[in-house]
Amino acid sequence: MSSSSNISIERSATHTSIQESPGLLQQPKAVWAVFFASIIAFMGLGLVDPILPAISSQLNATKSETTLLFTSYNAVMAVAMLVTGTITSRIGMKKTLLSGIVIIALFSALGGASNGIWELVGLRGGWGLGNALFVATALTAIVTLSNSGNAKAIILYEAAIGLGISVGPLIGGWLGAMSWRGPFFGVATLMVIAFIGLSILMPKGQKMSVSKKKTSLLDPFRALKHRSLLVFGIAAALYNFGFFTLLAFAPFVLGLDEHGLGFVFLGWGLLLAVTSVFMAPKLQQRFGTIKSMCVMLILFALVLLAMGIWTSTQWLVITAVIVAGALLGNNNTLITTAVMNASPVERSTASAAYSFLRFIGGAIAPYLAGKLSEIYNSSVPFIVGAVFVFLSVLFIWMNNKHVNHVDEVEVAH
Template sequence: MSSELGGSPAQVSLLFTSYMAVMGLAMVVTGWISSRIGARTTLLIGLSLIALAAVGSSASWALGQIIGFRAGWGLGNALFVATALAAIVATMPGHHSRAITCYEAAVGAGIATGPLLGGILGQISWRAAFLGSASLVALSFVVLAVVLPRTPGASEPTAITAPFRALAHRGLFSVAAVSLLYHLGLFALFSYGPFVLGFSPVRTGFIFSGWGVCLVFASVVAAPRLRVSVGAVPTVAAALVLFATTLTIVAVFTDHRAVVTTCIVVSGLFVGLLNALVTEIGMQVSTVDGATAAASYSFVRFGGGACAPWLAGWLGEVTNPHVPFAAAAGATALGLGALAFGRRSLSELPRRGAPGPRPQDRQAPAEGGSIAPAAGPSTIRG
């Protein structure tokens, strides 16, 4: 796309920025919407918006048009992701951890195969990659319409200000800040890494598929075991250090493709641990329902992290290719400070074993949420 449409790395990175900025902002209203029209309708609307945006992107002839469609894509993804997370948990009351493991496995499978499929289609044309996305999302729409039963709106709809009020909790705010900071590093790596490598779409797809395989292993296999043996908070701290170190190595050896490639793939292990455990901690420490808590930290994570792709491209243009990765490493390392900020609230969490049920999990339905677990331990994906 950069070659055919004449965009610089910073300009092309706006495809990430517009998508994530709108998604982050829209996360605030997902609970407000789903609690009024039901989860099933919200999910179908979200998939419809994604499919339309993908088709529109494939038919565009200017980078600015695609950036606009990507913003619409972010809106649809916000409606789908936040609601799907709560819907999957609600379908398995009393088996919270198992539900999230299923979710992690599904997301991981998509992350592992999506880049490769996108690379293969992108080798034909970047338009084919967008059309492939539209086709997969249309298939998802059909499956969801057939399988998922209709769900009514909540008896007590969620207030639109609920996600903001939830962030007043020190522990949840700390978790949101940690998530934001390591996603700044991740988004910079994802958006600027391909420009540094300069590989073909297919080869780039293989690399990020390798990253996805590592992510699946860490989130589905390693994270639950480390949570039991070491504890969620210490594992998150160690993963932040390791991810920041990996980004630092990329910053130092930016000119060495083999090193950058290896670091991108290996970083999937650390991001997988963070994805699986950061939000689990947030859901345990939070005093609000799961959907509201998810909307709160997602707003901070994606809304704030939206600047990373553009900033990485801009820094690479005005300085040198090493600087974006150094900045990403610094942002990730700051996550340790954010984790320490909430240490008083987080110290009350169980260090080992499965987390116990929160007070609101014993209520059915949960107050103010369109879909919330009725009982069982609270773990959810970051």
Template sequence: MSGGASSGVWRQPAQVWAVAFASVVAFMGIGLVDPILPAIAESLQASAVQTELLFTSYLLVTGLAMLITSWVSSRIGAKRTLLIGLALIVVFALLSATAGSVDAIIGFRAGWGLGNALFISTALATIVGAASGGSSAAIVLYEAALGLGIAIGPLLGGLLGELSWRGPFFGVVALMAIAFVAVLVLLRGPSEPRQPVSLAAPFRALRQPALAVLAITALFYNIGFFVLLAFSPFPLGFGAMGIGLTFFGWGLGLAITSVWVAPWMMRRMRRTTVILIVLPLLAVDLLAAALFSSDPAGLVTCIVVGGLLLGVMNTVLTESVMEATDLPRSVASSAYSAVRFLGGAAAPPIAAALWHAFDARVPYVFAAASVLIAAATILIGRRALARVDEREADQADEAVSVLVGDAA
């Protein structure tokens, strides 16, 4: 393997690693509260639906704020946008840790979501723009950060949650402060020329058929994703550490398949074909979760298998969005992410309400139906995704070769 190729994934500029580390911590925030949901419900005398709103307020504000992040970053630059996002996460995580009611935490998680939106959409564009080895290598690195963060979040939440439900929030404060310093010191500036973006740009972007199809797909796919993540702690019936270990396995599987399996599949088949294979398998897994909802061992198995499938989907969808249009990466990322996070925001309280109205099986059936709608969206809109399929995954092939070579 040539020296140039071997620098494609892991040998990156310091600024890329700074943003990647901060991304790990930011994505930890998604699964961090998972192990402490039952503890928060018990300590603050909240219902399951109220507790699930910790996800909803976070994801709803994240999604809506995504619509303005490209406008903000195009005017103040990537570095300032990232730093503002990280600072907001530190402030609102600290406020969550000191809150005295579930309603207060719901509100503070909304502020956390604003910081998350400013950071996440800008981080992807920054890594793709600054990383060596091409856009596919950068996306592999970004998805690795996502998977690692989602894996560590529940584990940290479980470890600190055994001490107190406030512990995980304090943990995020400390880690995000470190990430803030890393970005401040190591990120030298925006990786792409600053070109002011209109506030209407993400809305216009969603009028492009390819991006619209992918965004609608992601909306329904994310319902399945967040039912599995946010609802499962309740039927599992474990303590904070048990939930944390379960979702550490889930996140680890997600990280492994996003980095290794997804690029391997894209070398051998079209992106839309990969999606149309994985989404029905995910629906089957969710239906299995419904059958095993009262069997902790079976449900844990379904959760971990779900993580393996979700990792493939995350990488393939992200690459597809980056290749679907000629739009600036920040605009495409903002528009797509805004829609997909809205699906994630709706899922947790709906799942909890279905649980109380029926039983623990129904939320998973609802999630499986949503995932099948996502698959049908790709099938119906496949012609609009011709550009996504026309570009063979040559870069992904190179990225995986580099990854395997560097890891050896």
């Protein structure tokens, strides 16, 4: 009788706990403000993708010169990530987010008015600065302000990325069919809308005020002394070789116009958004973060390898790009959750340190892909990308004892 009573009480307590735990959609207004601004910010990445071949053709630029649009963007973003925590701790999250939006709007508008590839590459670097301020702070803001735990907050952030990246190519293809300048002016316009929305919806509450503890420029480097954070950062840098090889170089081998590229990357982005929200949490609960991440990375490496072997088979490459979206959506959520739980340092500092390393990979990969295609052929960039992604899995496995605690931390949350 006593045992039955205890079981009943335990069930009741569990049921109450589940009821009290806020769901994914039960977020404060401030979280939704950042969420919608993030969708618009990430449209910028996808907007440019369908017009890469057009930019190469109309500005008389080689593939490697055109892929520098991603390299300058990611290189500046990698370095700028190191100062985002310092800036945020001094002027607050809201002002940092708005500053990032203003910089993106300014440099994308100037990019649309530019007349040469090198001018455009430089302006994309300025765009990367704005994106660094916005992206790093947006993740921290959503995780900090959310009332439903790290995992659900990160799922929401990854959903915003997926929605932005998926809608972006469709708009980019439509605007790019008129002129390659269209998407650049489109981003500037969307950023103005994001600025207005964030200014109105995001409160000046206590959590948005300047932190009492000022963050040092050295904090992200100190954070990398935590082996787990360093492992995830290096693994992400290796994995981003594959990610940005696909994003920056696939448009050159698909043989499609702006509209066609827009639809392919729409499919890619939709799968990325859906899996990051619905599939990644299930994989994490059933198999654990590290095992799920390694499986997704192995499958992504195999997809890149297939693209490298059958580069001239259009339907296969199109299918591979779209399928890769599902694998990347899962992996992005899994690795971001792992980073947030990897070490005891502040979330903003952990995000800055991790992002610095991963965007270094994102900076090198696009230019390397373009160069390899010019020196050898269009298959080599995908094969090299696959090798780097395989290396990221090996690196995680070799350091498994330093990172396998992340699932226990999430359970504690």
